[in-house]
Amino acid sequence: xxxVVPRIHLGEWIADVVNWLTDHWSGFFDGVASIVNHLxxxxxxxxxxxxxxxxxxxxxxxxxxxRGWKAAVLAAVGFCLIxxxxxxxxxxxxxxxxxxxxxLAIVIAIPVGILAARNRRASAVIKPVLDxxxxxxxxxxxxxxxxxxxxxxxxxxxxxxxxxxxxxVRLTELGIRQVDGEMxxxxxxxxxTPKEVLRGIQIPLAMPSIMAGVNxxxxxxxxxxxxxxxxxxxxxxxDVLSSLQSLDVGVGVEAGLSxxxxxxxxxxxxxxxxxxxxxxxxxxxxxxxxxxxxAAATDAA
Amino acid sequence: MPLxxxxxxxxxxxxxxxxxxxxxxxxxxxxELRKRYDVTPAVIDASFEVNEGEIFVVMGxxxxxxxxxxxxxxGLHQPTSGHVKxxxxxxxTMSAAQLRQARRDHISMVFQHFALFPHRTVxxxxxxxxxxxxxxxxxxxxxxxEALKLVGLDGWGDHxxxxxxGGMQQRVGLAxxxxxxxxxxxxxxxxxxxxxxxxxxxQDQLIELQNQLGKTIVFITHDLNEAMRLGDRxxxxxDGRIVQVGTAEEILTxxxxxxxxxxxxxxxxxxxxxxxxxxxxxxxxxxxxxxxLAAHKLMREHQQPGLYVVGRDxxxxxxxxxxxxxxxxGGGETIADLVKPIETTVPADAPAAELFTPxxxxxxxxxxxxxxxxxxxxxxxxxxxxxxxxxxPTDPADPVxxxxxxxxxxxxxxxxxx
Ligand SMILES: Nc1ncnc2c1ncn2[C@@H]1O[C@H](COP(=O)(O)OP(=O)(O)OP(=O)(O)O)[C@@H](O)[C@H]1O
Ligand SMILES: [Mg+2]
Numbered sequence: 001x002x003x004v005v006p007r008i009h010l011g012e013w014i015a016d017v018v019n020w021l022t023d024h025w026s027g028f029f030d031g032v033a034s035i036v037n038h039l040x041x042x043x044x045x046x047x048x049x050x051x052x053x054x055x056x057x058x059x060x061x062x063x064x065x066x067r068g069w070k071a072a073v074l075a076a077v078g079f080c081l082i083x084x085x086x087x088x089x090x091x092x093x094x095x096x097x098x099x100x101x102x103x104l105a106i107v108i109a110i111p112v113g114i115l116a117a118r119n120r121r122a123s124a125v126i127k128p129v130l131d132x133x134x135x136x137x138x139x140x141x142x143x144x145x146x147x148x149x150x151x152x153x154x155x156x157x158x159x160x161x162x163x164x165x166x167x168x169v170r171l172t173e174l175g176i177r178q179v180d181g182e183m184x185x186x187x188x189x190x191x192x193t194p195k196e197v198l199r200g201i202q203i204p205l206a207m208p209s210i211m212a213g214v215n216x217x218x219x220x221x222x223x224x225x226x227x228x229x230x231x232x233x234x235x236x237x238x239d240v241l242s243s244l245q246s247l248d249v250g251v252g253v254e255a256g257l258s259x260x261x262x263x264x265x266x267x268x269x270x271x272x273x274x275x276x277x278x279x280x281x282x283x284x285x286x287x288x289x290x291x292x293x294x295a296a297a298t299d300a301a
Numbered sequence: 302m303p304l305x306x307x308x309x310x311x312x313x314x315x316x317x318x319x320x321x322x323x324x325x326x327x328x329x330x331x332x333e334l335r336k337r338y339d340v341t342p343a344v345i346d347a348s349f350e351v352n353e354g355e356i357f358v359v360m361g362x363x364x365x366x367x368x369x370x371x372x373x374x375x376g377l378h379q380p381t382s383g384h385v386k387x388x389x390x391x392x393x394t395m396s397a398a399q400l401r402q403a404r405r406d407h408i409s410m411v412f413q414h415f416a417l418f419p420h421r422t423v424x425x426x427x428x429x430x431x432x433x434x435x436x437x438x439x440x441x442x443x444x445x446x447e448a449l450k451l452v453g454l455d456g457w458g459d460h461x462x463x464x465x466x467g468g469m470q471q472r473v474g475l476a477x478x479x480x481x482x483x484x485x486x487x488x489x490x491x492x493x494x495x496x497x498x499x500x501x502x503x504q505d506q507l508i509e510l511q512n513q514l515g516k517t518i519v520f521i522t523h524d525l526n527e528a529m530r531l532g533d534r535x536x537x538x539x540d541g542r543i544v545q546v547g548t549a550e551e552i553l554t555x556x557x558x559x560x561x562x563x564x565x566x567x568x569x570x571x572x573x574x575x576x577x578x579x580x581x582x583x584x585x586x587x588x589x590x591x592x593x594l595a596a597h598k599l600m601r602e603h604q605q606p607g608l609y610v611v612g613r614d615x616x617x618x619x620x621x622x623x624x625x626x627x628x629x630x631g632g633g634e635t636i637a638d639l640v641k642p643i644e645t646t647v648p649a650d651a652p653a654a655e656l657f658t659p660x661x662x663x664x665x666x667x668x669x670x671x672x673x674x675x676x677x678x679x680x681x682x683x684x685x686x687x688x689x690x691x692x693x694p695t696d697p698a699d700p701v702x703x704x705x706x707x708x709x710x711x712x713x714x715x716x717x718x719x
Contacts, residue, residue, distance in 0.1 A: 180414075180416070183416050185410075205420065
């Protein structure tokens with residue numbers, strides 16, 4: 001097909017880059033793949049070898065701790081349902097992948113977010129990259145990832161990480177930037193080092209926002225379940241896919257519902273943990289309200 | 302040596318601030334530059350010294366550059382030009398680490414909106430400066446609780462700041478600065494966010510603490526009454542420039558320009574001015590040795606209905622009225638026989654508000670005495686009114702000035718501020 005504008009062979013160039021990477025960096029990528037695989041396998045192993053009843057109890061307790069007894073009952077009922085669908089093993093495989101992907105994404109996202117918050121130039125570079133990562137259809141970078149990492153859990157986890165990092169970075173940066181400038185000045189005025197200001201003031205005060213980011217990361221990771229199935233990672237995603245291939249609506253619905261239950265559970269639990277910062281959040285709110293009132297009073301005076 | 306010195310400080314926000322400073326130094330108009338180059342000359346050529354143990358107030362309207370100025374004093378803002386010296390050491394030549402050390406040891410800050418850390422308890426907030434200094438946990442808690450006690454927050458250490466009222470929060474802010482145990486305290490509109498009653502309380506408490514601890518304080522405010530109450534000396538700021546530095550009385554009685562004069566026009570002078578700043582030297586006094594004739598002549602000369610009698614050491618001994626001399630004429634008495642005892646005197650540091658009643662009860666100008674009973678000055682009633690801004694004593698059309706004809710003709714050139 002001819003083009004009006006001279007044909008730009010971007011695709012070929014990228015393919016060249018990917019080829020070059022596979023040729024010269026294969027050792028590195030193999031290493032990454034093997035580490036990720038080991039992590040996923042390890043967690044899967046633990047989850048699959050724990051009695052289902054015990055797991056359900058643990059999940060319920062987690063929900064209880066994070067949010068209260070209602071959430072605990074809901075979690076218990078939900079996981080019983082997954083078991084009733086016969087999807088429990090698949091759900092645990094998916095859960096293992098999501099745990100690894102989320103943890104790695106968060107471990108990358110938070111420092112990057114902090115960097116972006118503290119350095120204008122870094123932020124200017126990071127922002128468009130994040131936009132790119134978030135808007136590029138996952139299927140597009142799936143192939144390069146597959147070339148570099150190969151089929152299976154590791155590829156799925158890496159693709160998931162790429163997709164789910166952005167909100168973690170964004171909300172970390174936002175949270176730190178939103179910390180009241182006077183608080184930061186207070187730290188500096190008493191002679192705190194930049195690191196002390198970051199650790200003792202900015203990060204604690206940004207915690208609600210950072211935790212919201214963590215929650216978002218996990219939710220996005222879950223939304224990649226089916227894509228993970230395409231890449232050949234075992235779990236709920238593959239069950240959904242095979243139901244498509246065999247036109248088995250029943251299995252598809254059961255696997256799909258299991259994803260939903262898992263999503264609700266993870267959302268509530270992580271959101272609950274971020275609300276554990278409730279103490280903090282409400283303290284901040286209280287201070288804000290006081291200050292607003294004080295400001296109104298000064299204006300009136 | 303002054304504890305804190307500002308030398309020709311400039312701070313310009315915007316592009317090419319150095320150029321703007323040069324233009325300002327060459328006398329170009331700041332407002333003009335602001336418009337033409339879209340820059341903000343926030344502080345222009347500010348110089349002053351703060352001495353040990355004084356409360357130095359920087360007073361100016363919103364946007365006059367007070368916060369910018371105070372933030373240069375501890376290096377939160379880097380001056381575009383000029384120098385800040387803390388205990389004689391120029392902070393612009395310090396490394397980041399040295400500057401931090403100077404902040405830990407010498408100069409702490411109280412913020413307008415308190416800037417307390419909501420995730421730390423009140424005691425942990427108060428201990429912050431010590432924590433940064435690396436003081437052990439037990440010791441810093443002890444000192445923090447001590448500082449909290451000093452500001453009247455005994456027993457609140459384990460609460461979170463959010464549970465406290467605004468006034469209490471600012472006490473925590475003050476305790477945090479006090480616990481850091483620095484020589485200098487910077488307070489940026491520290492009481493502006495508090496409602497008026499609490500504000501008065503805090504001002505009183507600050508003065509008391511100051512008497513107790515002898516800290517050196519730079520206090521920023523946009524409230525002239527607050528400035529007058531707190532300040533040993535006041536720097537009046539306008540559009541980035543310091544237009545006058547002086548005591549409250551100096552600024553009230555001798556404003557450097559119309560701007561300051563207008564500004565101080567509606568201050569509650571009765572609380573700021575003291576007898577000392579209003580009084581005048583007595584036009585004439587008598588000694589016990591004076592004869593009645595000489596005394597009478599002196600009274601006529603100065604058009605006084607009577608005169609005070611002082612001893613050799615200027616100790617106030619009584620007064621003599623013209624009518625008594627006239628009545629006693631022909632008798633061979635000396636002044637000593639005609640002297641009446643003094644009923645009313647006021648101390649030199651009496652606030653003007655407390656002068657009205659005594660001034661109304663005496664027939665002669667109100668005598669002002671020092672603690673040893675020496676006559677240091679007198680306050681004619683019209684001078685009192687004039688000093689409080691009610692009348693201009695030299696204005697002949699003034700209705701208040703005229704009835705008291707014994708004093709209107711007094712020579713005013715020596716009156717006024719001390
Ligand atoms: N970081 C900044 N960047 C640009 N302009 C600034 C900055 N900080 C202050 N200014 C400007 O400098 C001028 C002086 O501000 P400053 O905050 O020092 O005034 P202020 O006297 O403290 O006023 P207020 O009573 O409102 O606190 C203002 O015009 C302000 O807009
Ligand atoms: Mg200010």
